[in-house]
Amino acid sequence: MVKYFLAFSFFLFSIQLFAQQTDVVDFLTIKASITPNIKEKTVNGGLWVTFKILKDADSIYLDGKNMKIIQHHINYDFYITSTEDKIWFKRRGMKAGDIFSTQFMFEVAPKQTLYFYEDQIWTQGQGKYTSHWLPSIDDVNDKIEFDISLFAPGNKTVIANGKLTDIENDSHGQIWRFDMKEPMSSYLVAFAIGDFRKKDLISNSGIPIELYYKPSDSLKVEPTYRYSKQIFDFLETEIGVPYPWQNYKQVPVRDFLYAGMENTTATFFSEAFVVDSTGFNDRNYINVNAHELAHQWFGNLVTEKAGEDHWLQEGFATYYALLAERDIFGEDYYYWQLYQTAEQLKAMSDEGKGESLLNPKASSLTFYQKGAWALHILKELIGEDSFKLAVENYLLKYQFYNVNTEDFLEEVRAVTYVEITQWEEDWLYQSAFKAEQAYQSLLKSSFINKYFEVSSLRALPFSDKKLQLKTALTFPNDFIGQEAVYQLVDEPISETLPLYKNAFESNNLYVRQAVALSLQTIPKELQSEYESLLNDDSYVTLETALYQLWMQFPEKRVEYLNKTKGVDGFQNKNIRQLWLTLSLITEGYENAEKENYLKELKNYTATEYSFEIREKAFEYINELQLWDIETLKNLAEATVHPTWRFAKTSKELLNNVIQNKKYHEQIKILGRQVSEKAAFYLNSIIKE
Ligand SMILES: [Zn+2]
Structure with a gap:
């Protein structure tokens, strides 16, 4: 998997307390039919499991967290029972070499690993445990062939491991059946249900590749998945072993916990990587795309x-x-x-x-x-x-x-x-x-040698390096040019002005972006060059440039806002939300629309939006101190969001907001209007 923040320590797999079970039994196949109950956030399942006894035993188990066995096939072969974290199969005198099959039905309310949202359901097995929703083996050392069938409403698309063999219509929805040919560790079992369409590709070696997207993102398919076929063909050749599975699917899911996860044949990745051509220049999916694909060999095979x-x-x-x-x-x-x-x-x-x-x-x-x-x-x-x-x-x-x-x-x-x-x-x-x-x-690398030549100038007085920096900024390399720009920061603008002009004239997106990010005060002489940043194909540049220009040239605010109206930016709507905020506080700007703008900004805090959108909206609502019952309710819900990083920043923000007496009173009466989990958290901070 790929995680966003490298600084956080990585969750290791299970400490293998029960590793000895792999010496007693080898699970061969698990065929499961799964019905997620969207309203209740529970799962009903049926499981047909086949296993081979390796050492004489009277009982064996599958991992299963808080599972209720509803009924099992009455063949009296096994006594099947569940404890807090296991499902036991008991039968006297099982002998090494015996192969058994048995089946049972279960019900579970998953505490983690399976996540329900308004419009999507998806799983994340690594660092969690698949056994929260599917009886399986937490130990990575028993590989099982999993064939999963999923029941979903008729208007939804289902993605799971392996090959889709059949969709059966039912009066209440559809059953999607998937088939795997080879075994895998349980943490790689996954499914997603949502409103998805797909684009089909075929690798040079003939492997079907399916690229999923939400219907509303149809125009972003090309930039999001740019180079996907090249990456697949390259890796298959470079690794030298044919891609080991039946097909390969990639699915962007909302509110994902990590950057990406390499479920066998079905990589899930964060919706934040769904970009248009401009966003592609700033944060594209390529690295995660290649990383998760490489795991199909290194990790999954x-x-x-x-x-x-x-x-x-x-x-x-x-x-x-x-x-x-x-x-x-x-x-x-x-x-x-x-x-x-x-x-x-x-x-x-x-x-x-x-x-x-x-x-x-x-x-x-x-x-x-x-x-x-x-x-x-x-x-x-x-x-x-x-x-x-x-x-x-x-x-x-x-x-x-x-x-x-x-x-x-x-x-x-x-x-x-x-x-x-x-x-x-x-x-x-x-x-x-x-x-x-x-x-x-x-x-x-000769490039790295050149880069070191320029970066070693950092310690020199400006007059001694002016010429070299000028050279670095004329027809610059992306990285060397940025380095040269950052060396201008602490020098007097009277000296650096011509070099900034060079940087702007370079027409290098990343060099110009370095100027946007590092130049804190825009001198009058650079105003028109700086304004041209609003035309650059980068949402990082645009966000900074719009804010800086609005701050430093009040007389032209209306012009800047008109120019950037209707731009969304990244998936988190970074440009739109900044634009709404600036419009609200720009005197005399579109007064008739202000109420709608305010409503739109507040609405982005609601649970129907992704956590990335909500996170930004909370920042701006807080910046402008626009809290009201609705936004406070949404903030309370955010404190118990499954994405712990978002939950954490939301808790910090709520703890901050509650210091204000006015909001404290409002927060006190929220208890009955939010979810049980959120109410529990509110209670804990109000008491303090
Ligand atoms: Zn990884």
Whole structure:
């Protein structure tokens, strides 16, 4: 999976308290029919499970959290019963080698892993447990072939693992049946139900690729999924092992907990990556697209045995995503990304917080980026051909099984005479980041050499570097040009003015963006150049430029607002919400419409909108102190939102707002108008 904030520590898989069960029984297939009850937020299911006994036993179990067994097939073969977190199958004298099948029905109100929204239902298994909605095995070491059928209302689309074999109409809705051919770990089981359409592609190797989208986003399909086929074909060739599953689907879901998740054959990703052509320049889906696809091999085909092998999934997915990006954006981009992560890893290491790649409690930065660096250095050490051969052998030998780090290393040693012991020490065991080795590797890029020449000017007085910065800003490289702009910040504007002119004239989107983001006071001499930023194909630039211009040139506010009217911006409506806010406080601007603008802005705090939209709306409502019963109610609901980061900022905001006496009174009487969960939280802060 890809997480947004690398600083947060990563949730590891289950501590394997019950690992011994994999020695007693091997679950072979689970066929499940699932009915989500949207109103009640519960699930009814039927399960038909087949398993092979490995060691004589009288009872075995599946994981199942708070599940009620409603009825089981009366064949008296098994006594099936549920406890708080397990479903037990009891039968005297099961012998090693016996294969059994049995079935039962269950009901559950999932506390997590399965999320219900107004317009969508989706699951997230990794870091949660699939056993919250589906009896399965929390331990990643038992791979099962899952065939899922889902019942959904007739107007909805269902996406799940494997191949859709059949849609059956029923008087109340439709049953969607999916078939898997191969086994996988339970955390990779997933489904999504919503209003989706799809665009179909076929890979060079003939794999069907389905790109899902909401009907309202039909114009964003091309930029959102740009390069998808190229990425797929590239990775399949680069990895050297054919894509191992029947098809590949990608689905943007609302309020997703992470950036993306590599459910087998069905990657789910955050709706925030659904962009138009302008948004594509600022935040595109390419990296996450490639990362989750790489997991279909590294993680799904071969799966880590335990937490200390986690880099075999995240390090590999990060590294192969980087290779896919190199294929699209070129060598400079590749080295730039490596340089960026080397800086972060070095900073962490210099603080004494470096982590071994094999530490099961390491941070995302270590698992993902240090893991990618380890592979980059390994490939340099043993050569591209050996590296590719080792990876190929490793995947083929362990396909549909679990692996540890030693399994990979054995395959490396088998294809090369190059000694890798020192590499193992430096990159796997060592907690410090090998910054000097990384630096030497980066210097192989002539672009990085040029970048270092410019960044090393930082310490020099302006007069000594003026000429070099001017050169860097004339026909600039994206990254070197930005570096030059940032070196202008603390210098007197009388000196830097001609260089800013160069930056504007470069017509480089990212260099101009660097000016927008770093120039705090706009000198009169640069006003017209700065105004031209409103035409740039970047919502990051536009948001900053509109705000700065509105602040610094009050006499032209109406002109700026007219120019940016009707622009939404990113999925979180960053431009629209800023525009509404500025319009509301611009005296004399569209007075007749002000009431509608206010209503629109307040409405964006409502639960029907994604948390990204709501988060921004709360900021502006708070900025203008426009709280009322409705927006306070929406804020109270936000404090118990499943996306914990949003819930956390909402709690902080509510705790802040409640300090105001006026709002305190209003919040006190909200209790009966919000959900039970929200009321519970309100109660806890009002008492304090
Ligand atoms: Zn990942």
